[in-house]
Amino acid sequence: MKAPPAVVEEVNRLRQEIEQANYHYYVLDRPTIPDAEYDRLFRRLQALEAQYPELVTPESPTQRVGSAPLEAFPEVKHAVPMLSLNNAFDDQEVAAFDRRVREAVGADRIEYAVEPKFDGLAVSLLYRDGVFTQGATRGDGYTGEDVTANLRTVRAIPLRLQGQSLPTLLEVRGEVLMLKADFERLNAEQRARGQREFANPRNAAAGSLRQLDPRITATRPLTFFAYGIGRAQGRGLPEDRHSRLLDYLQERRIPVSPIREVVTGLEGLQRFYRQLLARRNELPYEVDGVVYKVDRLDYQQRLGFVSRAPRFAIAHKFPAQEEMTELLDIEVQVGRTGALTPVARLKPVFVGGVTVTSATLHNEDEIQRKDIRIGDTVIVRRAGDVIPEVVAAVVEKRPPHARRFVMPTRCPACGSAVVRLPEEAVARCSGGLVCPAQRKQALLHFASRRALDIEGLGEKLVDQLVDTGLVETPADLFRLTEDQLAALPRMGRKSAQNLLNALERSRENATLARFIYALGIRHVGETTARDLAQHFGSLDALMKASEEEMMAVPDVGPVVARSIRQFFAEPHNRAVIERLRPFYGACWCAQTRRAGAQKLSGKVFVLTGTLSSMTREEAKERIEALGGKVTGSVSRHTDYVVVGTDPGSKYERAQALGIPILDEEAFLKLVRS
Ligand SMILES: NC(=O)c1ccc[n+]([C@@H]2O[C@H](COP(=O)([O-])OP(=O)(O)OC[C@H]3O[C@@H](n4cnc5c(N)ncnc54)[C@H](O)[C@@H]3O)[C@@H](O)[C@H]2O)c1
Numbered sequence: 001m002k003a004p005p006a007v008v009e010e011v012n013r014l015r016q017e018i019e020q021a022n023y024h025y026y027v028l029d030r031p032t033i034p035d036a037e038y039d040r041l042f043r044r045l046q047a048l049e050a051q052y053p054e055l056v057t058p059e060s061p062t063q064r065v066g067s068a069p070l071e072a073f074p075e076v077k078h079a080v081p082m083l084s085l086n087n088a089f090d091d092q093e094v095a096a097f098d099r100r101v102r103e104a105v106g107a108d109r110i111e112y113a114v115e116p117k118f119d120g121l122a123v124s125l126l127y128r129d130g131v132f133t134q135g136a137t138r139g140d141g142y143t144g145e146d147v148t149a150n151l152r153t154v155r156a157i158p159l160r161l162q163g164q165s166l167p168t169l170l171e172v173r174g175e176v177l178m179l180k181a182d183f184e185r186l187n188a189e190q191r192a193r194g195q196r197e198f199a200n201p202r203n204a205a206a207g208s209l210r211q212l213d214p215r216i217t218a219t220r221p222l223t224f225f226a227y228g229i230g231r232a233q234g235r236g237l238p239e240d241r242h243s244r245l246l247d248y249l250q251e252r253r254i255p256v257s258p259i260r261e262v263v264t265g266l267e268g269l270q271r272f273y274r275q276l277l278a279r280r281n282e283l284p285y286e287v288d289g290v291v292y293k294v295d296r297l298d299y300q301q302r303l304g305f306v307s308r309a310p311r312f313a314i315a316h317k318f319p320a321q322e323e324m325t326e327l328l329d330i331e332v333q334v335g336r337t338g339a340l341t342p343v344a345r346l347k348p349v350f351v352g353g354v355t356v357t358s359a360t361l362h363n364e365d366e367i368q369r370k371d372i373r374i375g376d377t378v379i380v381r382r383a384g385d386v387i388p389e390v391v392a393a394v395v396e397k398r399p400p401h402a403r404r405f406v407m408p409t410r411c412p413a414c415g416s417a418v419v420r421l422p423e424e425a426v427a428r429c430s431g432g433l434v435c436p437a438q439r440k441q442a443l444l445h446f447a448s449r450r451a452l453d454i455e456g457l458g459e460k461l462v463d464q465l466v467d468t469g470l471v472e473t474p475a476d477l478f479r480l481t482e483d484q485l486a487a488l489p490r491m492g493r494k495s496a497q498n499l500l501n502a503l504e505r506s507r508e509n510a511t512l513a514r515f516i517y518a519l520g521i522r523h524v525g526e527t528t529a530r531d532l533a534q535h536f537g538s539l540d541a542l543m544k545a546s547e548e549e550m551m552a553v554p555d556v557g558p559v560v561a562r563s564i565r566q567f568f569a570e571p572h573n574r575a576v577i578e579r580l581r582p583f584y585g586a587c588w589c590a591q592t593r594r595a596g597a598q599k600l601s602g603k604v605f606v607l608t609g610t611l612s613s614m615t616r617e618e619a620k621e622r623i624e625a626l627g628g629k630v631t632g633s634v635s636r637h638t639d640y641v642v643v644g645t646d647p648g649s650k651y652e653r654a655q656a657l658g659i660p661i662l663d664e665e666a667f668l669k670l671v672r673s
């Protein structure tokens, strides 16, 4: 059947697109489209060529492997061509493969050697009398690049084979790859140095191996797994089975896949596939499918090769984790901690097993660095349970109306100023306590045990209080009535009363330090809050302090000082504080005064065992509030050892040293009076 002009045109266009993708992928190690998109183009071309065989030419990408080697490297001619693998994308295609194999060799059931399909790049390693003499890339399958010096730097590759009576010549074939963790680290380093990042571990491995300077390759964390042999001369090689061949290589200290099996029939293949797919994301390296190979070598010989791949093997691909779609818009989300995250609104796309409509863009710099624009066609990645992300824009497909993203200067949730410290990648809403996006988080923090310790004010109740509009800022808590609380679902009188009591207790136990910590000022943790309280003595003094004055406090540097300043400069925040003052101010002043007496000043305490009336943390705070100190071990410098139930060896040590021992009752008397 003669191909209609439209088909001829499509075939030409597909070939052009595939050649272009091949060039970026194989030569530049910098793909421009996702593998899934490439595979679709490739299969479409295969299908058209199958329908119109007259269109098949020897130059068609479907008839060839990889791409011509770079001229920068000396050439290596492969005595046995290094081919590709045919792909199966579903169970039917695997079943068809199994059927073809059975028919060709005339057997009912076939044993298959099965392995992960490593996503790296193929290399050939030549050993003469057990010594590594030459290493090459696959290139176009017939001619590769001589990368011997670079491969010598890959530690997993033995320079000498283990054992006696080695073959005079052995050509090992396998995959050079980069572990996921190493890839992340390398990209972080590249980013820090302002150099380009790699799209994925496969491209990082290829780019690292194909360096003109082997010293650069040596700094790159590459590894290697063998999956077969090219040629062999001399003694000792198993001649019956592929799996035995891999055992043999392993015994010679050549790394082979730690995951490999021999399975029987189609069911065996499917079971292995499902098992590995379930483990895919836990594996330390990227695996884009599994490879099935007829185990018997005589069968392999009988099956032979088609143009670019063996008939005795097939790669069963896993679902794609990267796909292509359109970036419709970029929205800014305010997180519970005030961080502003640009989020991509996407044209729905099926990737990583689900339909994805939005993805993270991390932050502003990331968008600029990747040059992602609204309206672009983008590559979206979703691996396992990880949040989908936009990894790149397909620049070739950029429409003229594509526009750049700018971070808003006001928080979309509350209108407060957006601040971004020069040393930080993240922009934040400065609204703190008043920002609805941060409200729940701010309340939870305010009520947390180490802050103002409002017992019973947990996530569920905070959700209810905020969602019903009863509470916006912490000051609103004190306006709540028993009736209002009791009317909330699942609340009741008793719980309502409990919360009111808890609020009362919180006031009684408040200290200036806890109050400062409770405000949730960025970079002000418990210790800093305590230091600030001690240094300034009152909230007013702290609120009036300049950045320089704050920096007189130990461990308060310019970043912390600026953050505190910014917090108090925001009028909303000051308003909230003023509304809280009537409830907390009186209490902490009283306590500060009491602490001023420094009743336990200079006294060193050790705590052991469990106290019934308070946690160890609370006991520590009491002691510290009164000027005392708590240490972890008993020594001659210890003044008191407080002993609860089930004390540890500290108790015995205190007895041995004759240090005063306080039981709970005595301790409470001491800290209360
Ligand atoms: N994104 C792009 O622009 C782009 C361009 C070109 C190719 N590609 C990707 O590359 C694929 C085609 O490349 P290919 O020809 O290298 O084929 P392939 O990667 O699909 O399969 C063949 C290769 O698998 C490797 N392999 C890994 N584990 C193996 C094992 N256990 N046993 C045997 N071989 C194993 C070998 O290196 C072999 O050469 C495409 O399907 C696509 O996913 C993408």
Ligand SMILES: [Zn+2]
Pocket: 334, 411, 412, 413, 414, 415, 416, 429, 430, 431, 432, 435, 436, 437
């Ligand atoms: Zn806000």
